[in-house]
Amino acid sequence: MVRTDAVLQEGYKKYSRGPFKVAMFDRWVVFVSNRDAVEDVGRRPDSELSVSESTKELFETAYTVVKETNNDQWHVDIIRSKFSRDLSSIVLDIVDELPLAVVECFQGTEGRFDGDIKASVQKLVARMSGRVCVDVPTCRSSEYTALVIRSSESIMKDAFVLKVFPDALKPTVARLASSTRSCMAAAASHIEEIYRSRKEQSETDAQEKPNDVLQWFIDGAPARASDEDIIHRVLAIHLTAIHTSSTAITQALSDLASYPEHAEVIRAEVETVVAADGWTKAAIDNMRKLDSFLKESQRCNCVVPFVSLRKAMDDLTLTDGTFLPKGTMVAAVASPIHHDASLYPSLHTFDPFRFSSMFDAEGPSVTQRFTHTSARWLTFGYGRHACPGRFFAADMVKAVVAHMVLKYNLKVQRDTDGMRSGLGFGLKPSAKLGGKVIMERRKAETGT
Numbered sequence: 386m387v388r389t390d391a392v393l394q395e396g397y398k399k400y401s402r403g404p405f406k407v408a409m410f411d412r413w414v415v416f417v418s419n420r421d422a423v424e425d426v427g428r429r430p431d432s433e434l435s436v437s438e439s440t441k442e443l444f445e446t447a448y449t450v451v452k453e454t455n456n457d458q459w460h461v462d463i464i465r466s467k468f469s470r471d472l473s474s475i476v477l478d479i480v481d482e483l484p485l486a487v488v489e490c491f492q493g494t495e496g497r498f499d500g501d502i503k504a505s506v507q508k509l510v511a512r513m514s515g516r517v518c519v520d521v522p523t524c525r526s527s528e529y530t531a532l533v534i535r536s537s538e539s540i541m542k543d544a545f546v547l548k549v550f551p552d553a554l555k556p557t558v559a560r561l562a563s564s565t566r567s568c569m570a571a572a573a574s575h576i577e578e579i580y581r582s583r584k585e586q587s588e589t590d591a592q593e594k595p596n597d598v599l600q601w602f603i604d605g606a607p608a609r610a611s612d613e614d615i616i617h618r619v620l621a622i623h624l625t626a627i628h629t630s631s632t633a634i635t636q637a638l639s640d641l642a643s644y645p646e647h648a649e650v651i652r653a654e655v656e657t658v659v660a661a662d663g664w665t666k667a668a669i670d671n672m673r674k675l676d677s678f679l680k681e682s683q684r685c686n687c688v689v690p691f692v693s694l695r696k697a698m699d700d701l702t703l704t705d706g707t708f709l710p711k712g713t714m715v716a717a718v719a720s721p722i723h724h725d726a727s728l729y730p731s732l733h734t735f736d737p738f739r740f741s742s743m744f745d746a747e748g749p750s751v752t753q754r755f756t757h758t759s760a761r762w763l764t765f766g767y768g769r770h771a772c773p774g775r776f777f778a779a780d781m782v783k784a785v786v787a788h789m790v791l792k793y794n795l796k797v798q799r800d801t802d803g804m805r806s807g808l809g810f811g812l813k814p815s816a817k818l819g820g821k822v823i824m825e826r827r828k829a830e831t832g833t
């Protein structure tokens with residue numbers, strides 16, 4: 386499916402929030418959009434609507450990733466529990482990494498950066514999320530981060546190629562043409578040594594352990610997990626973090642560049658909260674206008690246009706009466722819901738503080754937060770498989786944008802083509818840019 390946003394918008398309007406089906410490259414997908422159906426799809430157990438079966442088909446993972454990772458998702462439970470708890474020390478790691486990482490990833494001349502913003506943001510996110518997934522020297526290795534970025538891109542390209550072939554030929558095609566496995570194996574070789582030394586340490590002494598994804602997986606892996614499997618799951622998390630978060634940051638920077646008047650308001654908020662709390666988790670939590678800005682940025686241009694992609698494991702009927710024969714792929718539309726005037730008044734206006742002003746008017750409420758999930762706010766999905774990395778993702782995105790707004794003036798060069806930085810194809814995340822984003826280092830700098 387190309388022009389995904391437009392096709393889903395058309396279906397949403399034409400069928401008045403009822404279900405409709407769309408031809409993807411290799412199959413039909415049923416899309417639901419009314420509240421009951423979106424909640425129902427999000428809450429169904431995997432025995433009825435399976436996320437791993439849909440992921441396998443969408444990304445052809447049976448041919449591109451390590452087999453065990455495909456069939457059993459223990460690492461997702463660890464991510465969900467660790468990232469839902471205290472993120473304070475993780476935020477400290479991120480803000481420690483940020484200043485140097487920004488300087489190295491956005492190299493320009495005389496304080497002016499006019500290069501490929503999407504590529505630079507990807508490098509930045511690869512490094513920041515690498516710090517949380519692996520360790521310090523590894524996340525700063527440009528060879529390692531380039532391999533992880535390449536793996537995240539090749540998974541989508543490989544899936545696209547494999548879909549052209551019948552199942553019987555896919556193993557051969559994957560062996561000859563897929564670069565995902567070789568990229569991941571090369572990235573894994575950067576982690577193997579640190580993995581081995583961490584394993585030895587875990588067995589010999591009880592000294593304080595690092596607080597990162599690699600360590601969580603070493604400690605939490607079931608006995609059946611092989612070393613290769615554990616390392617590949619760390620990489621799987623790292624590459625999941627890169628594409629989604631870098632798309633959200635690229636979009637936010639483009640929106641900041643397009644609306645410099647809002648950048649001023651956000652800059653003032655960041656200066657105030659950092660002066661009060663330093664670069665801490667508390668300060669990031671108190672950046673409410675920035676939180677609202679990011680949510681509006683995503684409302685207008687969601688990272689993924691649909692969520693909750695599942696495969697029906699048997700015939701079933703959703704609570705709104707939609708019948709799904711066994712094997713049907715079903716998903717919930719996201720971008721059309723975010724563009725529904727009955728839910729979001731003045732929907733065509735970029736209103737960066739629409740959520741923070743509700744927060745101010747109605748009192749503290751998590752429902753206005755960027756990370757909240759509901760049938761009307763679907764950037765992070767909804768229900769039992771809603772994004773388990775969203776609290777970390779939101780803190781990282783906020784820290785990056787807050788830092789950039791303090792250090793740079795951003796503007797858009799409008800005579801350049803900047804509509805989409807990706808293809809807008811299927812689930813491939815892509816930011817919508819109003820033109821080329823130019824960054825100029827500010828003279829009066831505050832902060833980190």
Ligand code: HEM
Nearest residue numbers: 626629630633688692693764765766767770771772774778
């Ligand atoms: C702005 C950044 C991000 C966005 C917009 C995003 C969005 C999503 C969405 C829409 C889903 C699918 C939910 C569903 O199927 O119902 C998802 C799943 C997932 N995300 Fe994120 N994500 C982001 C960042 C991250 C990060 C940083 C991590 C890890 C550190 C992460 C880890 C995961 C995992 C492991 C899943 C699979 C959950 C499962 O199958 O139960 N995500 N994410």
